[in-house]
Amino acid sequence: MPVNPIHGVTKDEIVPNLKALGIGEGDSVLVHSSLSSFGYVVGGADTVIDALLDATGPEGTVLVPTLTGRREDGPNNPPVFDVRNTPCWTGRIPTQFMKRPGARRSLHPTHSVCGIGAIAAALIEGHERSLTPCGAQSPYYRLAQKGGFILLIGVGQASNTTIHTAEELAEVPYHMQKEPVNTIVIDYEGKRRVERLYLHDWGTPRRFERIDEELLHLGIMRIGKVGASTLRLISSLPMIEFLVEKLRKEPRYLCR
Numbered sequence: 415m416p417v418n419p420i421h422g423v424t425k426d427e428i429v430p431n432l433k434a435l436g437i438g439e440g441d442s443v444l445v446h447s448s449l450s451s452f453g454y455v456v457g458g459a460d461t462v463i464d465a466l467l468d469a470t471g472p473e474g475t476v477l478v479p480t481l482t483g484r485r486e487d488g489p490n491n492p493p494v495f496d497v498r499n500t501p502c503w504t505g506r507i508p509t510q511f512m513k514r515p516g517a518r519r520s521l522h523p524t525h526s527v528c529g530i531g532a533i534a535a536a537l538i539e540g541h542e543r544s545l546t547p548c549g550a551q552s553p554y555y556r557l558a559q560k561g562g563f564i565l566l567i568g569v570g571q572a573s574n575t576t577i578h579t580a581e582e583l584a585e586v587p588y589h590m591q592k593e594p595v596n597t598i599v600i601d602y603e604g605k606r607r608v609e610r611l612y613l614h615d616w617g618t619p620r621r622f623e624r625i626d627e628e629l630l631h632l633g634i635m636r637i638g639k640v641g642a643s644t645l646r647l648i649s650s651l652p653m654i655e656f657l658v659e660k661l662r663k664e665p666r667y668l669c670r
């Protein structure tokens with residue numbers, strides 16, 4: 415659908431394009447985003463959030479990554495995460511999303527996600543007890559098991575956190591720190607807890623972009639446009655299954 419070049423992108427233009435891409439009412443979608451990729455959006459991040467909530471409807475669920483992990487996190491530098499106010503580094507849309515009424519953020523000290531919708535609470539519950547950040551007990555994998563999608567708005571596969579889920583399930587040798595870390599998590603009631611968890615090792619450069627063509631070719635991903643932004647809609651479970659199989663045969667498939 416064309417975008418008015420003078421007035422910018424509106425919700426009425428985003429919603430039908432999300433639907434045309436394959437998002438329907440009742441769907442669950444994890445959204446990685448760049449607001450500026452659209453060009454000018456009337457109403458900014460809130461317009462995009464409204465469009466995502468509209469497209470998925472009251473029975474649907476929207477998740478955004480609200481990541482806080484840093485390269486230096488480790489036993490000598492344990493992360494301290496306060497779910498109420500630790501800022502994320504994943505952009506304006508997740509930052510605004512966290513302020514929405516009913517938005518609930520998971521308690522993971524490095525890889526929290528924030529959700530609104532029918533199954534948001536079930537997806538994020540207990541993330542802080544997931545032994546690895548994106549593993550079998552994380553919202554990333556649970557979303558996949560529920561038939562959910564990953565939506566990349568104006569960003570590439572390098573932003574696709576769920577690729578780490580495949581790395582964690584396949585137990586690739588380079589991805590996790592060898593020892594668990596006593597992380598500090600401060601919950602919604604202000605209670606401070608110690609969560610002993612395995613954290614990512616940031617040392618190995620990846621080439622996640624290499625899966626882009628394959629996902630398209632396999633019919634696991636569809637591509638669309640809204641304004642100046644390219645959108646990628648990926649079926650999460652088929653992507654994970656494809657990657658786990660690849661990584662079991664070739665553990666360094668995603669490494670540079």
Ligand SMILES: CC(C)(COP(=O)(O)OP(=O)(O)OC[C@H]1O[C@@H](n2cnc3c(N)ncnc32)[C@H](O)[C@@H]1OP(=O)(O)O)[C@@H](O)C(=O)NCCC(=O)NCCS
Pocket residue numbers: 445446447448449450451452453454455456457458459479481503504505506507569572573574575
């Ligand atoms: C880093 C990243 C967020 C930067 O994208 P971005 O579009 O430059 O930034 P945001 O999405 O935060 O949007 C804010 C920008 O949008 C622009 N903007 C502001 N209002 C706007 C509007 N109404 N319409 C369109 N763009 C607008 C501005 O350039 C603003 O930047 P500024 O705050 O420096 O002025 C993005 O590239 C990215 O990586 N996103 C994915 C993150 C992720 O999920 N990572 C997972 C890693 S495993």
